[in-house]
Amino acid sequence: MLRTLSTILNLEASSFANRLIYYVQRLPLIGKRIGDRAYSSRSLKRVTAAAALLLAVLWGFLTSMLYIGLVIYLPVVTLGKDLPQEQQLNIFWHIFSIISFIVAGVTSAKVLEPKRGKYIAVKLMRLPANRYMRSILGYKYVTFFVYLLSAALLFSSLLGAPPSQGILLTAAAVMWRICCEFLHLRLFQQTGHVLVKNNAVVWIVILAGYITAFAPLLLDGSSSWATSLIEALPFSIICIVLGMLAGGYLLFRADYRDAVYAATKRDDPLLDLGRLMSEAQKTSVKAKDSDYSAEMLNDHRKKFENKEGYDYINAIFFSRHKSLIRQPFYKRLAILGAAGAAMILVAFLKPEQAAAISTRIGSLLPTLILVMAFLTVGEQLCKAMFFHCDLKLLRQSFYRQDAPKHFRIRFVRILGMNLLLAALLALVLTLAAMAAGISGEAGLHPDFILLWVSSLALAVFFSVHHLFLYYIFQPYTTELNAKNPFFHLFSGIVSGIFIILINVKPDPVVFSVSAAAVSLLYVAVVLVLIRKYAPQTFRVK
Structure with missing residues (x-):
């Protein structure tokens, strides 16, 4: 032995x-x-x-x-x-x-x-x-x-x-x-x-x-x-x-x-690479057959005929793969709506307990990190983009050299979806807290502003974070396995920082301002790194 x-x-x-x-x-x-x-x-x-x-x-x-x-x-x-x-x-x-x-x-x-x-x-x-x-x-x-x-x-x-x-x-x-x-x-x-x-x-x-x-x-x-x-x-x-x-x-x-x-x-x-790819496609990145119907393809060509280059490619991708992009997005919207309705109902049925929780909005802001990590779209979307779009295009040198261009296009699209999810989350929590009777002298509790700032800032952070990891480390192999050790190391470090923040519970104002500043700085730094290194790192492994 x-x-x-x-x-x-x-x-x-x-x-x-x-x-x-x-x-x-x-x-x-x-x-x-x-x-x-x-x-x-x-x-x-x-x-x-x-x-x-x-x-x-x-x-x-x-x-x-x-x-x-x-x-x-x-x-x-x-x-x-x-x-x-x-x-x-x-x-x-x-x-x-x-x-x-x-x-x-x-x-x-x-x-x-x-x-x-x-x-x-x-x-x-x-x-x-x-x-x-x-x-x-x-x-x-x-x-x-x-x-x-x-x-x-x-x-x-x-x-x-x-x-x-x-x-x-x-x-x-x-x-x-x-x-x-x-x-x-x-x-x-x-x-x-x-x-x-x-x-x-x-x-x-x-x-x-x-x-x-x-x-x-x-x-x-x-x-x-x-x-x-x-x-x-x-x-x-x-x-x-x-x-x-x-x-x-x-x-x-x-x-x-x-x-x-x-x-x-x-x-x-x-x-058995074929079976493995088939199983991976059936689970996480499978598109519906209806997405590739002749009628849908003709509609896509007419709808985006005024676009060209990478704008056209990405518009086709996001429109064609509705089952991979829009349905998870709509499900998140539905979950937020249902959760908001449930919280408002609880606020009316048990006002004292709801009011006690609502008064702690500021101290609970760091938990938004965990909520937004699960709520935002990005990681699964990157895998879908790799499997259905980039896997073949990355074999072309011109596509790798133009990585900064299609990165910006995708970042704007993902950011739009995540900002909408963050705004709905902040709105739901605000209405639930107001239903519990929490408000300031002017009818608006100061922590509500911090709640909105934190939610939107975290949406920006996670939008650029997943796309940055994808373009700089490109962790996916042709078998859809993430093998890059630096990808896991960087993700682990960021997750560790999040866990510490959730448990330490910094001052609400400090947390909100820091979240906004770090998110904006992260975007600026990532844009520079993508322009400099992505043409070499964004490739099939």
Whole structure:
């Protein structure tokens, strides 16, 4: 098992080194200094592979720290800052238990995870599926326990928890996850069903789980059944025993061949590219057949005959792919309208509770970041543009050189849609707050202005942000997978800043003014970077 694990780690480190060299070569300034000989340089590959293994370990600790620190600890000490420390600790373990035991147990399964490394090791290198999975599972959960334990001990101790409590509950969480691996495998073996691929079930569990996890913190700060349950010694012992039994089965008796072959077939771009592209088209970027009817095509030609060049191409794209662009946009408008009507109704039915929430408009402004991140259009639209328009055009040098031109056209179109969504969101929240009886001396509460400024500023930010990532990093391969590590790194940094802002809750005026200033500055900087670098970075990979 150790020899197999060593082979797998070396393989992953080498693959990471090759990808890193590839993307570094495409960076401005320094990329031209790294030639193709870097791929065959043994000394460089050894250094890069060692750095990759070190980064993997550091990343494991970092992700656990970010998970426990930003997702659990920071909300507890900020939203529950007025609560006693003992009550904060109870809520800390409540959130930890719901997310680590229930949400992660349903939504994560290493055995059935589609992964390119699994395909290379099992299909190309012919490693036995059983040896591969036993090595991976053993390594995964040993390191997972170490990473999670370090973060849990650190942040729980800040709330006064004894080390024994952190060790016991972390061990219970990890062993329960091993038990869930066994359950996922048995479900697949008995029914052929992959639970983690059922998006409806996964998202229902995620939404319900996070609402349940943070409900005590957002409502009255009281503890819940989860806190009492996980603090009970029998519960932890049961989880540990079940995990040991499941782990023994997974390490010595389980047959992984069917599960691994099924997972590698689903993520097998080299073996079945046509089917993979078909599945991707059916899910996220499929256009309706009616969009390509002869009648619709003739209407498009007549409607845009006065346009030319990139204005014509993009007008045709946005008009033709209504099922990908307008329907999601209209659905967002409908959701906002329904939510506004519901909030106004609640304001009339329960005026005291609604008024109490409305008085906190200023302190709740940072949460608009999360709302606008889900509400605005951009990321999915970039994938649709790549698949239906840019995938073929990017093979032409003139199209890459004119990247700044069609970037500006698309930015204006996306900005228009997002500004309309932001205005409707601000209007809905304003009407709901006014229905609750919140108004200033002149009939307008000062926080309403901050609400509008923040919403519109965030619409500008997300409009340029997704398009900037698309043009500068162009993360999508021909298989519609996002492989660029710098794309994920930049996105992760921005998401981390957002999480910090949501939990820190800056002054409303400072937040609104900063959001507007940063958004406008971001647009200016992006326009300069796109003009300078997009002709080299916006290409098919």
